[in-house]
Amino acid sequence: xVIHAGIGGGKTSTARAIDxxxxxxxxxxxxxxxxxxxxxxxxxxxAEDLEVGEVYPLVRLTTSAEGVDWETYGNPMYSFSxxxxxxxxxxxxxxxxxxxxxxxxxxxxxxKLESGVKAYARGSTPLFPYSDGEVLLWSFAGLT
Numbered sequence: 067x068v069i070h071a072g073i074g075g076g077k078t079s080t081a082r083a084i085d086x087x088x089x090x091x092x093x094x095x096x097x098x099x100x101x102x103x104x105x106x107x108x109x110x111x112x113a114e115d116l117e118v119g120e121v122y123p124l125v126r127l128t129t130s131a132e133g134v135d136w137e138t139y140g141n142p143m144y145s146f147s148x149x150x151x152x153x154x155x156x157x158x159x160x161x162x163x164x165x166x167x168x169x170x171x172x173x174x175x176x177x178k179l180e181s182g183v184k185a186y187a188r189g190s191t192p193l194f195p196y197s198d199g200e201v202l203l204w205s206f207a208g209l210t
Contacts, residue, residue, distance in 0.1 A: 078102065081172055097161055098173060100113060117160070122150050125144050127145075
């Protein structure tokens with residue numbers, strides 16, 4: 067399933083509601099939600115690992131991304147955390163190894179960077195052999 071909407075269109079909120087419903091029904095839920103940070107403008111995103119509940123930086127306004135951990139990939143507004151995407155990719159690889167009946171994996175914010183084999187591309191690839199209807203892929207506006 068691909069869910070597509072514009073920025074602020076409720077994609078992550080919808081995913082969270084689906085996550086809660088699936089857990090209530092006994093499903094094993096794994097993967098990543100990208101939670102938008104908003105302070106008048108989109109300041110970036112944190113990744114939330116749905117299996118273990120860890121939250122960590124993923125995307126920040128370039129003006130607030132400090133240190134060598136950040137790359138713009140040609141985007142002048144936002145910078146992307148190498149270590150954040152590595153953690154997220156590891157969570158997706160673990161999810162792929164644990165795939166079984168009754169497992170659902172969310173991948174929030176799959177888009178343009180992945181088409182260039184960046185961001186979640188490495189972690190999401192192992193999920194596809196298991197995509198027999200039990201993997202949810204979630205789309206970010208601008209994918210097409």
